[in-house]
Amino acid sequence: MRILILGADGYLGWPLCMYCSQQGHEVIGVDNYLRRNMCRELDCEPLVPNPNLARRVQIWKDASGKDVKAMVGDITDYRLLRGLFEDFRPDGVVHLAEQPSAPYSMIDRERAATTIHNNLVSTLNVAYAVRETNPDCQIVKIGTMGEYGTPDIDIEEGWIEIEHRGRKDKFLFPRQASSLYHTTKIQDTDLLWFYVRTWGLRVTDLMQGPVYGIATEETACDERLQPNFNYDEVFGTVLNRFVVQAIADYPLTVYGNGSQVRGYLNLIDSLQCLYLSLTKPADRGELRIFNQIVETFSVKDLAEKVKEVGEDLGYRVSIDSIKNPRIEKENHYYNPACTGLLELGLQPHCLTREALADMFRLVEKHRDSINRGAIYRGVRWN
């Protein structure tokens, strides 16, 4: 397949470029370094400095003999994106080129506007480029479990049948996000659903939970191929943060009482899900939605696991409960369905002690680079 990966410099984007090229596909990755620049601006750069895209491509070629093409460009520029589709004629496009952080979107009005502009215009442009150049090309888009929020009913995979006053119909599952970032993901889904109905596009929208991990099969040959591993409050996801905090002897930052439950997955499972979605595409005129999670945990569960494994490895780990800077339910029901990707062939990796210990071993090599000041600054929702 010819695969176009938008957001190729990101935490998922770069590993996905290598993964797809390793499977023998032709890959072109595009990124405008939005996240790199935001990290620099907020002084919260990843734990290990990442070579730029051109260098990563070269290191990957030297290590694997495989070619990935890379381009620096902003896909909110429609002419640039359309030109890419015309030149490369992809069979599938993965859209990861979004501002991915909930806290970033809540810092101030400017950052909220950047999030809305970047996320919605990029999605709009992808829909247009596909329609105008090759409506058969599947769009695979990363959404978020946060679109559903934490309703007091079971969460279905994308759709729900509703019976109302004796009549029935199928609708998108009700969504209510708890950050502006998550709200843009709802709006993305609405945009794509509109264009699927109107233009008959084929789309897979993946409702992903927080991802953890630093290594994939492809990063084993050279540490410089590792994804950008953020552990700061703005761009780091919670489990990655906790591992770094444990190593830095920083009390684990459990927000509120820590009963918030989310569905988590390892980076290597995220790659599998994206790849399966690409290679087993949705039909024309179908918006296919999967819940991309493997296991559910409360924040407290994660903190306890990190403490146990950290202490086994000789670290002194304490857990702090800090006033929740976010507006989110702490005690809530959570029962999401997640069978679609398993049916497609996902081989899940669970959060074992060994998996956590491996994360500790990779992170501790860089313990001297940890910027303690980036761990918690208190971006508040109100």
Ligand code: USQ
């Ligand atoms: N949390 C803590 N302490 C921390 C950081 C987070 O208790 O130091 C809590 C949060 O309050 C939340 C949970 O951990 O309840 C998850 O937080 P997170 O920062 O790992 O994840 P979130 O902000 O929800 O966003 C991340 C990714 C985002 C993706 C989303 C999936 O950054 O791109 O869409 O996970 S989901 O959470 O399912 O919506």
